[in-house]
Amino acid sequence: MKATINISLKAGVLDSQGKxxxxxxxxxxxxxxxxxxxxxxxxxxxxxxxxxxxxxxVTKMCEDLLANTVIEDYSIELV
Amino acid sequence: xxxxxLQFPGTNCExxxxxAFEKLGxxxxxxxxxxxxIPSDTDLLVVAGGFSxxxxxxxxxxxxxxxxxxxxxSYASKGGxxxxxxxxxxxxxxxxxxxxxxxxxxxxxxxxxYHNLKVINNxxxxxxxxxxxxxxxxxxxxxxxxxxxxxxxxxxxxxNNQILLQYTDANGEVKNPxxxxxxxxxxxxxTKNVFGLMPHPERAMELLLGSDDGVKMLQGFxxx
Numbered sequence: 001m002k003a004t005i006n007i008s009l010k011a012g013v014l015d016s017q018g019k020x021x022x023x024x025x026x027x028x029x030x031x032x033x034x035x036x037x038x039x040x041x042x043x044x045x046x047x048x049x050x051x052x053x054x055x056x057x058v059t060k061m062c063e064d065l066l067a068n069t070v071i072e073d074y075s076i077e078l079v
Numbered sequence: 080x081x082x083x084x085l086q087f088p089g090t091n092c093e094x095x096x097x098x099a100f101e102k103l104g105x106x107x108x109x110x111x112x113x114x115x116x117i118p119s120d121t122d123l124l125v126v127a128g129g130f131s132x133x134x135x136x137x138x139x140x141x142x143x144x145x146x147x148x149x150x151x152x153s154y155a156s157k158g159g160x161x162x163x164x165x166x167x168x169x170x171x172x173x174x175x176x177x178x179x180x181x182x183x184x185x186x187x188x189x190x191x192x193y194h195n196l197k198v199i200n201n202x203x204x205x206x207x208x209x210x211x212x213x214x215x216x217x218x219x220x221x222x223x224x225x226x227x228x229x230x231x232x233x234x235x236x237x238x239n240n241q242i243l244l245q246y247t248d249a250n251g252e253v254k255n256p257x258x259x260x261x262x263x264x265x266x267x268x269x270t271k272n273v274f275g276l277m278p279h280p281e282r283a284m285e286l287l288l289g290s291d292d293g294v295k296m297l298q299g300f301x302x303x
Contacts, residue, residue, distance in 0.1 A: 009182075013227060016185045031159055057279065065144070068173065070180040071227050 001046045003058045004077045007067045008039030042066055054078055080301055082130040083121040085151070085167070087112045087142045092128035092164065092281065097282035099293065100125075100257070103301050112145035121158045121302045124151060126167030128220075128279060133213045134179075137222045138181060139169035148174055160204065160300065161273045165221055168265070168275030177268055178236065179228035185258025191220040193258075193289060194256060196264050196278060197247040199239040203271040208299045214251050215292035217278040225276040226259035234259060241267050244276055 009015045015037050022036040044061075048054050060078050067074040082100045084209060086093045086109050090236045100123075110117055112131075117124060131142035142148070148170075155161050155176055163171040171177040198206055198213045209215070228236065236242050244265040248254040255262040257277075265276030283293030 013182070014185070014258065016183055016187055018227075019189055065140065066136070068140065068180050070172075070229075071182060 001049055001051070001054050002079045003044040003046055003054060004079070005042040005044070005058065005062060005066060006039055006077075007062075007072050007073055007074045008037050008040065009071055010073050013071050051078055080122050081118065081120045082107045082123045082300075083117050084109050084125045084127050085112060085147060086110065086127065087129070087131035087145060087170075089131045089133055090127050090129035090166070092166075092279065093251075094126045095279075096125055096164065096281045099284045099297055101296070102284055103297060105301065110147060112142070112147045115146045115150060117147070117150050117154055121154070121159065122186055123162060124154055126151070126161065126163040126170050127281075128165030128167055128268050131166055134166075137169075137173065138166060138195075139171075139173040140234060141176040142166075142170045145240045152176060153274050156267075158270070158272050162205065162300070163273075163275040164279055164281065165224075165277055167275055168224060171273060171275045176179070176273050178232055178241075179226055179266065181221075181223045181257075181277070182225040182227050184225050184256075189220075190221040190224070190256055192218065192221045192256075194242045194264075194278060195249050195251075195254070196249050199242045199245055202240055203243070203267055203274070205267065205274045205299050206243060206296065208295045212251060214247060214249060215296065216249075216283070216290045217280055217292055218282045218289075219256065219278045220282075221257070221277050224257045224259065226263045226277070228260055228263075236266060239269055241269065241271075243274065244278070264287060269276060
């Protein structure tokens with residue numbers, strides 16, 4: 001089973017990289033962008049087919065290491 | 080006075096820190112991160128600056144799981160004094176020993192320069208040699224020094240006098256190099272035995288090299 005984790009700064013935490021990318025898009029005349037958030041994606045190959053267990057494990061991984069929940073939110077997708 | 084200095088793969092300020100504390104008369108020992116204990120005669124534990132684990136994932140995120148960190152947490156919980164400088168500050172926030180987190184600098188650049196800092200609270204062992212409102216000139220060198228804490232956390236810090244230092248100009252007026260909340264450069268924990276700051280006092284020990292304001296800061300620990 002594959003777990004895809006998306007991590008980004010929480011709403012309300014200023015995303016300087018997102019802002020810089022937004023400016024760059026503006027200067028390329030892509031004027032229809034309202035907001036940009038830059039995050040990271042972590043892809044895990046898991047050796048289980050049990051979705052509930054996988055979700056529990058990956059959630060714990062995110063809480064303990066993969067995300068810093070003081071400033072970041074994460075979402076998990078299992079395929 | 081014995082100072083134990085932690086060394087992770089990628090730490091690069093351990094010898095400067097050692098030099099600084101030896102100059103002040105302390106005995107020092109460098110502790111490799113694989114150690115599971117710290118020397119029993121340790122009076123101060125310093126988490127030195129650098130780029131532990133290449134700053135992979137987030138600065139300090141992987142170092143917090145090094146074997147030695149359990150000993151650090153237990154030392155701190157018994158009231159032992161811990162100082163995190165730069166990457167050491169990042170490690171201590173990641174480990175939950177200090178509140179908040181360090182984000183990428185607002186300007187996205189690595190900043191390496193002298194910066195003025197104002198003492199906000201000196202009612203702690205770290206800054207007791209300085210007065211509130213004093214301005215010191217100490218180098219900063221970081222990419223992820225943008226201190227963040229939510230507004231409840233910030234209220235808590237102010238209420239408990241946990242804000243140690245603020246980035247200012249030479250007159251003590253706020254001048255924020257990296258976007259830190261309230262221009263915060265350093266904080267301590269509630270019980271005032273764990274300290275963290277992004278600037279490098281260990282690099283400001285000789286007037287000949289630009290500033291010796293670091294002496295006044297580190298000396299606070301020497302009379303413990």
